[in-house]
Amino acid sequence: MSLEAQPSVERQQQRAGWEQGPDKRKRSGRRIVVPGLALVLLIGPSGSGKSTFARRHFKPTEVLSSDFFRALVSDDEADQTASRDAFEVLYLVAEKRLRRGRLTVVDATNTTAEARSRLLELAQRYHVPAVAIVFDLPPEICLQRDAQRPGRRVGQDVIARQFGQLQTNRQRIREEPFVHRYWLRSPEDIDEAIVERRPLRCDKRLWRGPLDIVGDVHGCFAELCDLLGSLGYRVERVEKTTGQPGFRVSHPEGRRLVFIGDLVDRGPDTPSVLRLVMDAVGRGRALCALGNHDRKLMRYLEGQEVKIAHGFERTLEQLAGEPEAFRRRVLRFLQRLSSHYVLDGGRLVVAHA
CATH class of the missing domain: 3.40.50.300 (P-loop containing nucleotide triphosphate hydrolases)
Known part of the structure; x- marks a missing residue:
């Protein structure tokens, strides 16, 4: 649309349903x-x-x-x-x-x-x-x-x-x-x-490369940090205002991460994996798709009955030592994830296989 063809601010507000009052809109x-x-x-x-x-x-x-x-x-x-x-x-x-x-x-x-x-x-x-x-x-x-x-x-x-x-x-x-x-x-x-x-939750066509796609971390926090280091990412531990630990993930060239599910189960430090990924997503440095192991954890935190097997018992043991606020944060995070994402102008689709 040319500048001449763009509607005025007043017209845009009318279309959007703004009412002008003496004190506020x-x-x-x-x-x-x-x-x-x-x-x-x-x-x-x-x-x-x-x-x-x-x-x-x-x-x-x-x-x-x-x-x-x-x-x-x-x-x-x-x-x-x-x-x-x-x-x-x-x-x-x-x-x-x-x-x-x-x-x-x-x-x-x-x-x-x-x-x-x-x-x-x-x-x-x-x-x-x-x-x-x-x-x-x-x-x-x-x-x-x-x-x-x-x-x-x-x-x-x-x-x-x-x-x-x-x-x-x-x-x-x-x-x-x-x-x-x-x-x-x-x-x-x-x-x-x-x-x-x-836009649909999965519509991330504006996310363009370079992107690094990571799958099946399964609670292996040390290995994840090694991988990110080899890709040039900087992972810094930070302490949040709540007193809880957190992570700041950055890349000198502006690269971003796409996690394609199964963050949890089997490994020795699922909580740290969740913290790193949640913080990276929250700062716009990463996306995360929902894997089947993540979905099981989400259903468990929602109060649904699930089978405790395939490493899920280790996740529950580790989360038992975390504050209730952290578990609620994990649930909200998982509930917002999409099963797949469309990236890079529609040229790339990622999902958990």
């Missing part, structure tokens, strides 16, 4: 967080404002509208006899977009579990998070908007049926595998909503 409107790659289902009766919302917050190429596909196959977006063919094409395009890693918004009523199930299956097949945005407006508003449509009307009977389907599907929507669910219950909710796109 504050956010207004419901914040809707959409992962950078996601399948977004707009759910609601005809006339609830889904298409207007989609046009306002998403690119035209990101939105797959059932009306558009009806027109595409029959030259008439109101031709309900074309719905089966229209949705076959819609599903095909949705699949192609998700396969290519493109955010996809489905603008259809989606008020029945059957209508959502095939789309949710696509999201699961391509490991894409699904987001539900539910337009739960009173039926009177939908009917009023339908009556004002230029050219075509859906009709009272159809809208009443869709509204009833939504009411009976409330609990089902809460149980379906959406990572986020948002309910917009008034025109003001819709008009003031703020859509915020956030």
Whole structure:
């Protein structure tokens, strides 16, 4: 975008939902967080404002509208006899977009579990998070908007049926595998909503080389320090303000580390390995993917039942001598890790094998 084309600060603030007050600025409107790659289902009766919302917050190429596909196959977006063919094409395009890693918004009523199930299956097949945005407006508003449509009307009977389907599907929507669910219950909710796109946790394409990839440390702290030294890293012990030990990891050439899991178990000093990696990640000098041994520790710290074997007993013995605050920190750290990362502009993907 050229400098001339950039919106003014005032316009950017308006788009983001800033309200200017005499004393301070504050956010207004419901914040809707959409992962950078996601399948977004707009759910609601005809006339609830889904298409207007989609046009306002998403690119035209990101939105797959059932009306558009009806027109595409029959030259008439109101031709309900074309719905089966229209949705076959819609599903095909949705699949192609998700396969290519493109955010996809489905603008259809989606008020029945059957209508959502095939789309949710696509999201699961391509490991894409699904987001539900539910337009739960009173039926009177939908009917009023339908009556004002230029050219075509859906009709009272159809809208009443869709509204009833939504009411009976409330609990089902809460149980379906959406990572986020948002309910917009008034025109003001819709008009003031703020859509915020956030990169997926695994999206680290801005992390470019040189990178050093380290796997399966398994509690071997001395060996890890030897390896880092041979790669040119400096590892310094520091004492934190809490009195707990910590580490500062740096490289004179700015190299960064990518740990690909299994930090724990078997070795003699899992706590020090965890401290070094957590500190390096916290300072932006490293990334860490979740390994199967790390996942077992996370589940144990969450209170789940796990099998104590394969060196896990050594980790538990070592952690027993650590403060409770340290164990809580380890749990929070593990819960934030991704199973894989996409790095270096998409040219490198790492995961624990």
